[in-house]
Amino acid sequence: MKRMHLYLFTLLLTLLAGCASQPPSPEVDRAQGDWEHQLSRIEALDRWTLTGKIGLRSPQQSRSANLDWVQQDTGYRMLISGPFGVGRNVLTGEQGGITLENGDGRFSAATPEDLMEQRMGWSLPISSLDHWVRGLPDPRSPSQVEVDAQGFPQAITQDGWNIEYRQWSYAAGYWLPGRLRMSYGDLIATLVVTQWQPNQTGS
Numbered sequence: 001m002k003r004m005h006l007y008l009f010t011l012l013l014t015l016l017a018g019c020a021s022q023p024p025s026p027e028v029d030r031a032q033g034d035w036e037h038q039l040s041r042i043e044a045l046d047r048w049t050l051t052g053k054i055g056l057r058s059p060q061q062s063r064s065a066n067l068d069w070v071q072q073d074t075g076y077r078m079l080i081s082g083p084f085g086v087g088r089n090v091l092t093g094e095q096g097g098i099t100l101e102n103g104d105g106r107f108s109a110a111t112p113e114d115l116m117e118q119r120m121g122w123s124l125p126i127s128s129l130d131h132w133v134r135g136l137p138d139p140r141s142p143s144q145v146e147v148d149a150q151g152f153p154q155a156i157t158q159d160g161w162n163i164e165y166r167q168w169s170y171a172a173g174y175w176l177p178g179r180l181r182m183s184y185g186d187l188i189a190t191l192v193v194t195q196w197q198p199n200q201t202g203s
Contacts, residue, residue, distance in 0.1 A: 030168060034175055035135075035152045042134050042174065046073050049197040050133070054080070054124070055190040067191070071130060072201045078126075091116065091126070124189055125161055125182070132156060132163050133191070135177050160184055171196035 050069040056062070065082030078091040089102045091112060099108045100115045109115035112126035128138040135153045137143035143158035148165075152175070156163040167179035176196050182189045 030150045030152060030175060032150050034150065035147075038173075038175060042176075043136065045134060045174070045198055047071060047199050047201050049195075049200050050193055051195045052191055052193040055192075057188045057190075059186050070201050076130065093126070125159070125184075128159065128161075132180065132182070133177060133193075135165060135175075169193060169196055172198045174198050 048069075048071050050067070050071070052067050052069075053064060054067050055064045065080050068079040068081075070077045075094045076092070080089045080091065081087065087103055089100060091100050092098070093112060097108055098110075098112050098115055099106055101107075107115060107118070109118060113124075116124065116126070125132075128140075131138045137145055137156050137158055141159055143156055145153055146155040148154040152168065153165055155165070162183045164181040164183075165177050165179070166181055167177070168175050169178035170176075174196075176193070176198070178193050178196075180191045182191070
């Protein structure tokens with residue numbers, strides 16, 4: 001019995017030590033310097049699993065869909081499902097090209113934007129979204145960045161798009177956007193991230 005008590009006490013100390021070394025919870029407030037401190041790690045982040053919801057609004061219609069996004073190095077796989085996704089659409093970008101698969105077959109195009117427009121009737125700026133979703137401008141074209149009181153990106157203007165950061169989430173030691181509002185003319189797209197898993201790409 002004494003040995004069992006000693007074992008439980010040791011286990012408790014181990015658990016407490018582990019808890020003490022955990023990063024702050026997602027509810028922790030952002031502070032001045034947090035963004036600058038993590039910037040190099042955010043720029044290097046190229047693997048993640050993200051789940052969320054997309055809302056699309058134009059003068060003609062308003063729609064929504066679910067998004068499951070797996071990013072691995074320079075490749076990605078996006079599962080778009082829901083009302084304006086018309087069921088299940090899988091958009092894949094690899095070195096070999098860009099494809100979209102759904103109930104009608106498998107299709108390819110020069111850009112993901114062209115492919116989505118042709119096969120789904122709407123499009124998002126997928127080519128730059130892997131940067132914007134991390135709070136970064138796409139380095140391939142000119143941009144303007146506004147920051148908030150804590151030094152975090154508040155808005156990015158690039159390629160005719162205006163990206164506003166409405167909410168931030170803390171996940172696995174990173175501050176990452178939790179809610180983005182992207183507008184291009186009278187088109188407004190909102191991305192709400194329900195789960196971030198940095199440096200994880202699933203199976």
